[in-house]
Amino acid sequence: MRRALLLPLLLALLPLAGCTRAKRPDAPTFPSLAKSLFGTLEDEGALASAYVVDAVTGEPLFNHREHVRLLPASTMKVVSTASVLSALGADFRYQTPVALEGAHVDGLFLGDVVVEAAGDPSLGSWRFPETALACDQVADAMVARGIRQWRGNVRVRGTDEADFPFGPGWAWDDAAYAYSAAPTSFVFRENVVDLSLSRAEGVDCAQPPTVQLTPAFASLSTVVSVDMTAERTNVACVRQRGGPGVRCVWRSPANQCPRAATVKLAVDEPQVLFSACVEEALLKRGVPRLPHTLESPAPLRPPVPEPLVTLVSPPLSELVKVTNKESLNLYAERLGLRFTRERTGAETYAALRSALGEELTRRGIPARDLRPVDGSGLSRYNLATARGLVRVLFTSLREPYGTALVESLPVAGQDGTLATRPVTPVTAGRIRAKTGTLSGQRCFVGVVDRPGDSQHPRVVFALMLGNMDEGTALPSSEAFDRFAAALVELPLR
Incomplete structure (x- = not known):
């Protein structure tokens, strides 16, 4: 009799037991x-x-x-x-050979500094101590040869860029900026210069700003205008059509007058930048580059290449x-x-x-x-x-x-x-x-x-x-x- 009474009671309690045990959420995976x-x-x-x-x-x-x-x-x-x-x-490691092609006459070098393009992307880069001193290495090697004056040029061989001035499918409006610098077979300073814009206190913000390039020996044709109607402050640049150089617009809202801005720009001719760098390094060591109009002090034999220094990458x-x-x-x-x-x-x-x-x-x-x-x-x-x-x-x-x-x-x-x-x-x-x-x-x-x-x-x-x-x-x-x-x-x- 007791067993008969207990069975219905247990059956009645089963749903309640289920309610007291809430289902646990699945652990995250x-x-x-x-x-x-x-x-x-x-x-x-x-x-x-x-x-x-x-x-x-x-x-x-x-x-x-x-x-x-x-x-x-x-x-x-x-x-x-x-x-x-x-x-x-x-x-x-990349190795970029540098040679002299010319003649030494009583401390005067008459001829060219010739660089063989090796494709080193780090040549002259500020990122590595060994590459940042590339121009100094060339100048030091020339001074060590007894050169005290120089008349000639810096030439770079192997720079046929006909096949890849820019990559296929690159956006044209990126071309002015450093991140879109052309991957030329000769690279110097990552094919980049810094453009700095500044305004002195009290200068009308609608007037063109002062423009400065870094490094100081860089040459890049730039045209900068001002737009005071923009929603936010920035510097936007595009390559100029029909010639080298860039055109930039310094934008800002009408109620703002930013005093300084910088942007990294790509250069088309890194060999020109390198030549100017070598010339500056030689000047710092008291070795001037003489005008080409000066007459040679003595008849010259055909130039014979003479290894000068090899620039080595990391x-x-x-x-x-x-x-x-x-x-x-x-x-x-x-x-x-x-x-x-x-x-x-x-x-x-x-x-x-x-x-x-x-x-x-x-x-x-x-x-x-x-x-x-x-x-x-x-x-x-x-x-x-x-x-x-x-x-x-x-x-x-x-x-x-x-x-x-x-x-x-x-x-x-x-x-x-x-x-x-x-x-x-x-x-x-x-x-x-x-x-x-x-x-x-x-x-x-x-x-x-x-x-x-x-x-x-x-x-x-x-x-x-x-x-x-x-x-x-x-x-x-x-x-x-x-x-x-x-x-x-x-x-x-």
Whole structure:
């Protein structure tokens, strides 16, 4: 009888027991967070593509539209830098020979200083102590030969730029700026000068400002006008049609009067800049350049080339590091073209497409996943998939130069183009990625270390965002921050 009474009572209590046990929410995982991010972006009309693999085995761990082709922007630099490292090795250094062609007559050198263009993108750059002193090295070598006066020129050989004044698909309105400097076979001071604009206190803001170029020996035709009707303050420059030089407009709102501004501009003739630099360095050492109108003190024999000095670059690993961390377009183009010369004997963009295509084929990357047109990513003709970009980095990790390539990638919260990105104690130092930005496009490719995950301690990833709009509720930088942090912290399954 008691058993008969207990059974209905237990059945009645079962629903109540279920109510007291609320269902626990699912623990967050990397895939759930990534899909939530992408859903938010795609609901607003953006495109999102991502691919993640194990850094050792290549096992796919996450994919989302990884086959969609988008503009890679500066993530194309990973392709060019990985390729040149594979061909030349991390210890390779450019060597630029300098010779004298002329005769010495009682301390007077009658002839030319001749430079053989070697394609070194760092020659004369302020980034490296050994390259910043290029002109001083030439001047010191001439003084050491007993030269006290000089009549002649600085000449650069091997500067036929007919095939690549600019990269194919580059935007014409970028051409005046330093980030779009032409990748000439002879580079000096990164083919860049600094334009400074200033107004003294009390000067009418509508009047043309004072213009100054740095370095002081630079020569660049500039025309600067003022626009006081703009919404914000900036300096906008374009190349002048029909001749060298640039035309700039210093813009600001009517109620503002900025006193100073600077902009880095590209120069067309780096050999002229180098010649002026050498002449200045010699003057500082008391060696003047005499006018060509002076008669020779004695009949001269035909000039015989005499080696003077060889200008040597930093190792390729250092050049690649500044290329990727600072996203230097000129360096990426020159490194890509140097790889092309190594593979084909030519330095043209047609040869570059062929050489990079063959390199990608060697890595098992089909053309449908990566179609490079230039080395920097400035070209709007480049196409890439997240799958292709990941494959470039993954295959590089298996080769001797892999460490040099990984160390060249910006570190979130520390340096390069990711220096300002927020990190936590857990994510700090564990996110490395090359960034890429063009209008409406934002891309990232890199490696992430996962502490505590013995199965997948390091992963390679690519995140590509297209059709982005300035008013998007989830900005691309925030999407990357959350995506990368989740790769460090959350389970992959």
